Amino acid sequence: MALHVPKAPGFAQMLKEGAKHFSGLEEAVYRNIQACKELAQTTRTAYGPNGMNKMVINHLEKLFVTNDAATILRELEVQHPAAKMIVMASHMQEQEVGDGTNFVLVFAGALLELAEELLRIGLSVSEAISIFPDSGHFNVDNIRVCKILGSGISSSSVLHGMVFKKETEGDVTSVKDAKIAVYSCPFDGMITETKGTVLIKTAEELMNFSKGEENLMDAQVKAIADTGANVVVTGGKVADMALHYANKYNIMLVRLNSKWDLRRLCKTVGATALPRLTPPVLEEMGHCDSVYLSEVGDTQVVVFKHEKEDGAISTIVLRGSTDNLMDDIERAVDDGVNTFKVLTRDKRLVPGGGATEIELAKQITSYGETCPGLEQYAIKKFAEAFEAIPRALAENSGVKANEVISKLYAVHQEGNKNVGLDIEAEVPAVKDMLEAGILDTYLGKYWAIKLATNAAVTVLRVDQIIMAKPAGGPKPPSGKKDWDDDQND
Numbered sequence: 001m002a003l004h005v006p007k008a009p010g011f012a013q014m015l016k017e018g019a020k021h022f023s024g025l026e027e028a029v030y031r032n033i034q035a036c037k038e039l040a041q042t043t044r045t046a047y048g049p050n051g052m053n054k055m056v057i058n059h060l061e062k063l064f065v066t067n068d069a070a071t072i073l074r075e076l077e078v079q080h081p082a083a084k085m086i087v088m089a090s091h092m093q094e095q096e097v098g099d100g101t102n103f104v105l106v107f108a109g110a111l112l113e114l115a116e117e118l119l120r121i122g123l124s125v126s127e128a129i130s131i132f133p134d135s136g137h138f139n140v141d142n143i144r145v146c147k148i149l150g151s152g153i154s155s156s157s158v159l160h161g162m163v164f165k166k167e168t169e170g171d172v173t174s175v176k177d178a179k180i181a182v183y184s185c186p187f188d189g190m191i192t193e194t195k196g197t198v199l200i201k202t203a204e205e206l207m208n209f210s211k212g213e214e215n216l217m218d219a220q221v222k223a224i225a226d227t228g229a230n231v232v233v234t235g236g237k238v239a240d241m242a243l244h245y246a247n248k249y250n251i252m253l254v255r256l257n258s259k260w261d262l263r264r265l266c267k268t269v270g271a272t273a274l275p276r277l278t279p280p281v282l283e284e285m286g287h288c289d290s291v292y293l294s295e296v297g298d299t300q301v302v303v304f305k306h307e308k309e310d311g312a313i314s315t316i317v318l319r320g321s322t323d324n325l326m327d328d329i330e331r332a333v334d335d336g337v338n339t340f341k342v343l344t345r346d347k348r349l350v351p352g353g354g355a356t357e358i359e360l361a362k363q364i365t366s367y368g369e370t371c372p373g374l375e376q377y378a379i380k381k382f383a384e385a386f387e388a389i390p391r392a393l394a395e396n397s398g399v400k401a402n403e404v405i406s407k408l409y410a411v412h413q414e415g416n417k418n419v420g421l422d423i424e425a426e427v428p429a430v431k432d433m434l435e436a437g438i439l440d441t442y443l444g445k446y447w448a449i450k451l452a453t454n455a456a457v458t459v460l461r462v463d464q465i466i467m468a469k470p471a472g473g474p475k476p477p478s479g480k481k482d483w484d485d486d487q488n489d
Helices: 024-044 069-076 081-096 101-120 203-226 240-248 259-269 323-345 355-369 375-385 388-397 401-413 442-460
Strands: 020-023 054-057 063-066 143-149 157-164 174-183 231-234 252-255 286-296 299-305 314-320 349-351 419-421 430-432 439-441 464-467
Touching: 024 069, 024 081, 024 101, 024 442, 054 069, 063 069, 063 323, 069 081, 069 101, 081 101, 081 442, 101 375, 101 388, 101 442, 143 157, 143 299, 143 323, 157 259, 174 252, 174 259, 203 240, 259 286, 259 299, 314 323, 323 439, 323 442, 349 355, 349 442, 355 375, 355 388, 355 401, 355 419, 388 401, 388 419, 401 419, 401 430, 439 442
Parallel strands: 143 314, 174 231, 231 252
Antiparallel strands: 020 464, 054 063, 157 299, 157 314, 174 286, 286 299, 349 439, 419 430
């Protein structure tokens, strides 16, 4: 009979065997702060125009070379519960603004680092967080990106309409003043809903049966052509017989496999997707100035083009020498489009290059000096956290951060609120961001500061970590070890 070993008294005896728990400053709070600092340090070197790229290989062994913090975090799959809170804050920034995710990480990391200093000099958690505050009509989907390998970034172009990496199905490859019929069903003959058996006894009956099918298909395509439609877009397969009659009546045929592409095209040309192969009425047909097959590099593309610039959807055709480069440019385009979306909601702008952060730090420090009691320490540290942004920009540009920050403070004390870091200078230098045209969106900054602060407060409020025993069951298969070693088995 096995000897029963009693559990240690206290909280541990209430949990299942295999569970873990950490409590107190040393075990829980400092551990959480350390994890978040490590995460912020990872993405900090990717901040700003001179930020370094990260090479990330995700669980599917797909390679990403990028300095976009949102992509890095999405592919890293962070597991630490406290670091996950910071990641969630950056995801919220991505959803709310579409840019500034790295700002959230760098600022939250700086807040926690300085909060740790306060805790170590004897302030309680509640005193350390006393300063931290509580808590357009533009559719981003209207800007499409079509990536085509080859040439260089300078060969990229913008087109009013849509571009698909497809070939036309029939012989007609170009149509001017296009009237477009869109079908979500296959471009094929009708199939009966019930199964039936046809008994054919003679060759003549076989010929008549085939002829009847051909006549039916001919009548259907002719009915579509008679409405004035000269382009048909289908979401399913195209039958050979239907293709023959489409060529006969000079109809251009395009096949799109994605139902999302079909919907976007309907939005672009003003058409209605029909579920059956029936002749469209005038209101159901779309219109486009020209539809044509073109060749970009060695890739065949079908272009639906509007001559006027008032179309619902535009496409940016990106060119690049590698897929990784084009993926990174696509992320940059996405950030730019999101910035436009933010400006449609709030047109206010603030100076960039660390100017806003230094001004905030200066004013919050001045406010902290007027506050009595222990909370002034938290206020001053909160102000100091803003220095992390110009510091990261300076370090990534290869200049001495302390020298730049002291210069910025000196200029801001004189009342020059718009002065920020000059990243193009080889020595530590500052310049007016408003004159240089370097600006940030007000909403982007507002949400980044708010989300980073809330995430930091949430992490600091945790004083105990309780981890249940992991669920049983089979373990996931481990990857092949030493896959990069040359072994002669």
